[in-house]
Amino acid sequence: MKTRRIGPFEVSAIGLGCMNLSHAYGTPPSRAEAAAVLNGALDNGVTLFDTAALYGFGANEELVGEVLAMHRERIVLTSKCGMQGVDGVRVIDGRPDTIRVSVDASLKRLRTDVIDVLYLHRLDAKVPVEDSVGAMAELVRAGKVRALGLSEVSATTLRRAHAVHPITALQSEYSLWTRNPELGALQACRELGVAFVAFSPLARGFLGGELRDVNALAPKDIRRAMPRFSPQHYAANLKLLDAFQDEAHQLRCAPATLALAWLLHQGEDIVPIPGTSQAAHLWELLAAPQLTLDGATLARLDALINQRTVSGARYNEATQAEIDTEEF
Template sequence: MQTRRIGPFEVSALGLGCMNLSHAYGTPPARKDAAAVLNGALDAGITLFDTAALYGFGANEELVGELLAMHRERIVLASKCGMHGVDGQRVIDGRPETLRASCEASLKRLRTDVIDLLYLHRLDARVPVEDSVGAMAELVRAGKVRALGLSEVSAATLRRAHAVHPIAALQTEYSLWTRNPEIAVLQACRELGVAFVAFSPLARGFLGGRLRDVATLEPKDIRRAMPRFAPDNYAANLKLLDGFEAEARAMHCAPAALALAWLLHQGEDIIPIPGTTRLAHLHEWLAAPQLTLDAGTLSRLDALINRHTVSGPRYNSATQAEIDTEEFAN
């Protein structure tokens, strides 16, 4: 497995997003299947594991802590604070006292004395980012966290936060069908020396090519509330897959590996963190760091799937109001 840098850490070029194992995409897998995914990632040389207090309202951190504690020195463990479950509801809370308490709870669930990379999961519009990051910086000084990150924030917010404490990583959705980081935040990361961690790099499963009928999604699958997965939009988006899968066949790889290879080619500072509930899917990804895409392939992929060809915004209006990332003008 090739490696890339996040702050003081050398990590695998692909990380593992652990959310799917406990949260958001319908019924979580059985524990043995989740264990197979985590152990398979370790065996494949993946060293960056990404979880959050929100995922399963603590259940994902408990799962990761239980299954990876014996491998703690082999991995870079990332988690998130500032968005968690309260009485069964998702709450954004960036107050310093909340972040301190969240970190303590995460440390216990993860069965570790220190979190390598702690992200502010969402910007709390009621709390200056300087206050939230200032509290997280105190956790670094206390030896409970090694490096700080931000999730779903704008370039301006990144700069404000970085002025308080060095930010090692910024995490935002990035894939062929979500190009928002290209507006400003990628450039800001590069100016400040901040690694870019790409979540949902397979377009929430779309680029894997297996989801053909959104009616099969479970009732609690978060994609049911995402405009791109609304029946009419998804029917239009499916038409993009024929050309994409033809490119994958030409490269003799799975569509998921091609999607990740495209991301890896966007810069040495980009680390995708795909997630899955199935070991077989993880094995499909592993070719991505070894794939070399020539200029013609990159150009065709860019022209095929981009913000102009994809139907529907990535979030509904209520979710969009909660995030700080830049949006393209209509």
């Protein structure tokens, strides 16, 4: 496995996003299946594992802690605060006191004394980012956290936070079909020396090529509330997927491998964290660093799937109101 850097940490070029082992995309896999994914990733060179207090309302951190605690010295462990489940409801809360309590609970669930990178999961519109990051910086000084990150924030917010305490990583959605980081966040990261961690690099499963019928999504699958996955918009997007799969076929690789390889070619400072609920799919993800794309292929992919050709908004209006990133 090739490596890249996130601040002081050398990590696998492909990390593992652990969310869908407990949360968001319909019925999670069984405990045994989830453990097989985590162990399979570890055995094949993955050293970066990403979770959050929100995922499964704590269940994902418990899973990651249970399976990977014995391998703690081999991995870079990241989690998130500032958005969690309260009485069964998702709540954004970036108040300093809430962050302190949340991180103590995360450490217990993760079975560790320290989180390598702690992200502010969402900017709380009612709390200045300086206050939230200030509380997180206290946790660094207390030895509970090694480095700080932000998730889904704009370049302006990143700069404000960085002035309070050095930010090691910015995590946001980035893929062929979500180009928002190109509006300013990537440039700000490079100016400040901040790594960019790309979540949903497979476009929430779209670029994996297997999701053909959105009507088959589970009732509580979060994609049902995303405009791009509505039947009308998805029918249009499937036309892009057909052409994308043709490109992968020409390169004799899986569509997921091609999607991640495109992302890796966007800069050495970018680390994708795809997720999967099936250990059998790990090879598609982990093959990406070995796939070299020439300029002509990159140009065709850029022209095929981008903010102008994708049908539908990234989020619905209610969710978009909670997001601080730049928007087209």
